[in-house]
Amino acid sequence: MYIRKFSFLVIFLSLCFVLAFDVQATQLVRSELVGCGGAPAYDSGWETLGIRPDPIAVEFTHNLGGDTDDYLVSLECRDDTSLGTYDCTDQGFNVDALWYGLTDTNIAVYVVGGSQPDDVRVRVWRVHTIYLPVVVRNFGTS
Numbered sequence: 001m002y003i004r005k006f007s008f009l010v011i012f013l014s015l016c017f018v019l020a021f022d023v024q025a026t027q028l029v030r031s032e033l034v035g036c037g038g039a040p041a042y043d044s045g046w047e048t049l050g051i052r053p054d055p056i057a058v059e060f061t062h063n064l065g066g067d068t069d070d071y072l073v074s075l076e077c078r079d080d081t082s083l084g085t086y087d088c089t090d091q092g093f094n095v096d097a098l099w100y101g102l103t104d105t106n107i108a109v110y111v112v113g114g115s116q117p118d119d120v121r122v123r124v125w126r127v128h129t130i131y132l133p134v135v136v137r138n139f140g141t142s
Contacts, residue, residue: 041062041124041125042123057109107124
């Protein structure tokens with residue numbers, strides 16, 4: 001049985017990877033590399049929110065099909081004035097928008113009232129998982 005110790009998402013030059021390291025009860029370690037590679041399977045483009053009453057909910061149709069567990073979703077916000085492009089869901093204590101209702105055909109975005117970005121963008125990748133052993137030097141010796 002593996003216990004998830006930590007994982008993190010890296011999106012760099014439109015390539016995305018989720019790196020996860022698991023530790024077994026016997027201290028054996030394995031790593032999991034989830035790669036999406038290249039362009040996303042779905043890119044909503046920038047959806048301009050304009051003036052809308054709070055709360056704002058926008059639904060996007062991606063029609064990717066398949067298992068939603070094999071999707072990696074990135075939600076970005078854009079502020080034309082000060083913030084530029086940023087991750088809507090991770091600003092420390094603030095969340096400007098979040099995605100929900102992911103199905104094999106649709107995804108919805110909820111923009112938090114009072115903190116309206118100018119635009120939102122949803123990208124979805126299909127992921128491919130590879131499990132790699134991690135060699136621990138001198139494992140089992142004192």
